[in-house]
Amino acid sequence: MLLLSLLPPQLPTKPTVNPRSCEREGPQDGPIKRQKSDPKAPLTLPVTASRYDAPFPFYRRPAEIGRFSLDAQRCYHGDARQLRYYAPPPTEGPSPGFDLRDGYPDRYVKRDEDVREGLDHLLRWVAQNRKELQAEDKGRPLNADFVTWRGHLTKILTTPYETRDGWLLAVSLFRGSLYVSEVETEAAREQREQRSDLLKELTYMGYKFEQYMCADTPDGTPDPSGVVNTNEAFCTVIRTRLGTHSLLFSGEVDCTDPRSPWPDPPSCYVELKTTKVMHSLAHRKNFYRQKMIKWWAQSFLPGVSRIVAGYRGPDGSVVGLESFETMKIFQLIREDPSCWKPAVCMNFCAAFLAFVKKVVTEDNPKLVHLFAWEPGHPISYTVHRDSDHIFLPDWYVETLSAEKPPTPRIPD
Numbered sequence: 001m002l003l004l005s006l007l008p009p010q011l012p013t014k015p016t017v018n019p020r021s022c023e024r025e026g027p028q029d030g031p032i033k034r035q036k037s038d039p040k041a042p043l044t045l046p047v048t049a050s051r052y053d054a055p056f057p058f059y060r061r062p063a064e065i066g067r068f069s070l071d072a073q074r075c076y077h078g079d080a081r082q083l084r085y086y087a088p089p090p091t092e093g094p095s096p097g098f099d100l101r102d103g104y105p106d107r108y109v110k111r112d113e114d115v116r117e118g119l120d121h122l123l124r125w126v127a128q129n130r131k132e133l134q135a136e137d138k139g140r141p142l143n144a145d146f147v148t149w150r151g152h153l154t155k156i157l158t159t160p161y162e163t164r165d166g167w168l169l170a171v172s173l174f175r176g177s178l179y180v181s182e183v184e185t186e187a188a189r190e191q192r193e194q195r196s197d198l199l200k201e202l203t204y205m206g207y208k209f210e211q212y213m214c215a216d217t218p219d220g221t222p223d224p225s226g227v228v229n230t231n232e233a234f235c236t237v238i239r240t241r242l243g244t245h246s247l248l249f250s251g252e253v254d255c256t257d258p259r260s261p262w263p264d265p266p267s268c269y270v271e272l273k274t275t276k277v278m279h280s281l282a283h284r285k286n287f288y289r290q291k292m293i294k295w296w297a298q299s300f301l302p303g304v305s306r307i308v309a310g311y312r313g314p315d316g317s318v319v320g321l322e323s324f325e326t327m328k329i330f331q332l333i334r335e336d337p338s339c340w341k342p343a344v345c346m347n348f349c350a351a352f353l354a355f356v357k358k359v360v361t362e363d364n365p366k367l368v369h370l371f372a373w374e375p376g377h378p379i380s381y382t383v384h385r386d387s388d389h390i391f392l393p394d395w396y397v398e399t400l401s402a403e404k405p406p407t408p409r410i411p412d
């Protein structure tokens with residue numbers, strides 16, 4: 001067996017994993033191994049943006065196929081009870097008078113970040129809806145090449161332009177679908193544990209902005225006197241296709257606009273963001289280069305058509321609002337030759353998914369390939385059998401294993 005040590009030196013050899021799947025460590029954990037089943041599988045994938053500068057790939061209009069909610073105690077419900085309604089102040093533009101510091105820290109309930117949820121909530125939705133997700137043609141229980149969180153795909157899309165944060169993505173092939181789940185890097189864990197008080201308050205301010213902009217009913221008004229609870233979430237489940245890759249992913253949605261010109265989900269959804277008020281053209285240019293790429297990728301993937309930004313003043317007040325149409329963001333950046341390109345992001349994502357398909361060929365929920373990336377390096381991977389890294393829960397594997405392959409349809 002060919003053993004290679006291509007792992008960049010700063011990558012952790014033993015990343016943090018979901019404690020619920022940390023029972024055993026297999027003897028095969030360790031250096032990169034070439035897959036036995038496909039000796040020609042490439043070992044690394046380059047990320048240089050210029051390599052992916054080609055026409056925009058096929059991306060099918062994202063379709064919402066389901067919804068679920070997580071309540072104040074982070075309990076799953078297979079319905080839209082946590083969906084909130086966009087309720088902006090009467091006019092966009094001048095200061096709406098929001099105090100984003102209000103309620104911090106006394107009216108703030110924070111999700112327990114030490115609990116690693118992995119794909120669990122999404123898998124629960126998949127298991128409950130598996131009858132509708134069956135593939136008629138390929139004899140697999142799920143009609144999707146990839147199952148993941150939208151946020152993981154956002155990280156992949158922005159990789160060719162990312163210069164700071166690396167990532168680790170665990171992948172398992174199970175009954176014909178590839179499951180992708182993020183693993184926290186050592187650097188990210190350190191950052192999280194050493195987060196400054198200022199950063200903690202800024203995070204709160206983002207959630208507080210959502211409270212000022214959303215109502216509980218379509219004709220309601222926001223109630224900023226309530227508690228900000230980050231356990232609560234409304235998630236949309238999306239099906240789409242990028243090139244030859246069929247995707248099923250879920251993403252958290254901030255609110256729906258009952259007065260949207262595009263009334264159907266996911267187009268009617270609105271993503272709410274806060275950012276520091278900008279006073280110069282240079283600042284705006286930098287904002288387009290650094291931040292807008294993440295905002296665009298996150299909303300473009302599920303077909304969320306609008307992003308509303310609240311500009312934060314130094315005292316924590318919102319000094320203005322600006323609305324961005326996701327599909328028009330490319331017009332804001334195309335004049336700047338040093339800026340990111342949407343086509344590069346999407347072509348790179350398609351190439352990464354193709355790379356994963358070539359590498360992960362053994363159908364086994366207890367086999368995990370860890371794809372690792374650090375800025376300045378290509379993407380590499382390690383292979384882990386029966387290890388701490390297993391992330392598909394037993395209940396899910398048992399539920400889907402019990403599914404018989406669908407009977408092939410006989411044409412009339």
Ligand code: UBG
Nearest residue numbers: 111113118149150151152154182183184250251252272298
């Ligand atoms: P994204 O990445 O598109 O983000 C959507 C929204 O989810 C964000 O809104 C946040 O409100 C929230 N979120 C996503 N990632 C984080 C994070 N790292 N820390 C805090 N908030 C986050 N999800 C949570 O809802 N709360 C968490 O504390 C959380 N901690 C995570 C820690 C690690 C190490 C990893 C790998 C993931 C964490 N996630 C957390 C993400 C979940 O696994 C899952 O991806 C997420 O719940 C929903 O998926 P997406 O919508 O795909 O996430 O963009 O306005 O800041 P905004």
